[in-house]
Amino acid sequence: MEELIVKKSPLPWWAAGVFLGLVQVLAIALVKPLGVSTQYVVADAKILKQVAPEYTQNHPLISPEANNGKYQKFGYGWRLDIGLILGAFLAAVFAGRWKLRCSTVWWQTNRGSGICGRFAAGFIGGFLILLGARFAHGCTSGQFASGWAQLSLSVLPFTVSMFAFGMLVALIVYPKVPQIEK
Amino acid sequence: MPTEILGLIIGALFGAGLLLGGLADPDKIIGTLRLKDFHAMRTIALFILVGMLGTWILDLAGVAHFSIKPAALVSVFIGGALLGTGFGISGYCPGTGLACAAAGRIDALVSVLGMLAGALVFILIYPNIVQPINDIANYGKKTLPDITGITRTIWTLAMVGVGLLVLILTRPRKSTVTS
Secondary structure, three states: OOOOEEOOOOOOHHHHHHHHHHHHHHHHHHOOOOOOOHHHHHHHHHHHHHHOHHHHHOOOOOOOOHHHHHHHOOOHHHHHHHHHHHHHHHHHHHOOOOOOEOOOHHHHHHHOOOHHHHHHHHHHHHHHHHHHHHHOOOOHHHHHHHHHHHOEOOHHHHHHHHHHHHHHHHHHHOOOOOEEOO | OOHHHHHHHHHHHHHHHHHHOOOOOHHHHHHHHOOOOOHHHHHHHHHHHHHHHHHHHHHHOOOOOOOOOOOEHHHHHHHHHHHHHHHHHHOOOHHHHHHHHHOOEHHHHHHHHHHHHHHHHHHHHHHHHHHHHHOOOEOOOOEHHHHHOOOHHHHHHHHHHHHHHHHHHOOOOOOOOOO
């Protein structure tokens, strides 16, 4: 069995930080700030239109008439998410980090090697993340990173509540600290 | 260039950056939230500062495409709390969940399914719950320069200056730079 240690990232923090910042600047210069979570609603809205057309037609958020029909369109944001998946896949392959796995080092250190628990944590976590992201008008990309880039007022309450709850919950779920490669 | 192609290119750069910088790594994210591993936090801080600096320059040149979110303070605070809770449980977020699934993490794929379920519930409760909450203490698409009367130039230079100073003063000595 592999040793439980958090491996360091392929890029040093300063290189990754500058690179991601420049991607944000490129996005704002050419189209609009980075954002990801809206497309999850688009995916669901497209399916709902097929299975419950009447409900969708009269919905104040996802009907083709509401919000310029942005939740019924596969547009720029959808391509951005597809590109994100492809870019991450290629980067993982070329950096030698592509690996089939079901759990994480922090999870195994604290909760053992069973994968059912990890999958439950992933699903419940994901559920709360997207529900929260839409209440907040954006996620860690569209609200947090893009909010700070643009100095929006909304980024202040979001930053405070996200980190306060994130830190508290992580402390409860992951009390034990694994070995971390420096 | 059509925006569809641009979307793919910008998305691919973003996804690669998230993965190579350790943000699309649930172990790095939990280490950040537990204040035990500062690599991802430093990456995030620099990401934001470079973005802020570049946006200010684009704005001066008159070519920035802004998209300010409404300051619906109660809804945003509740959303941040829900998202933070899920973040602390899983170590993922909407972008890094997709990136991690693309890197072979099955638990991230399960998390993405959870996110689709969360989006569905959001749609279902939107008319009766989300909209009324969104109207409470909603100040509209305001920026920090708008409400403080301090210019974007001063906000940016102050935050970037202090931020970079803190990053330099606290830089890791036996650094992660040598690889």
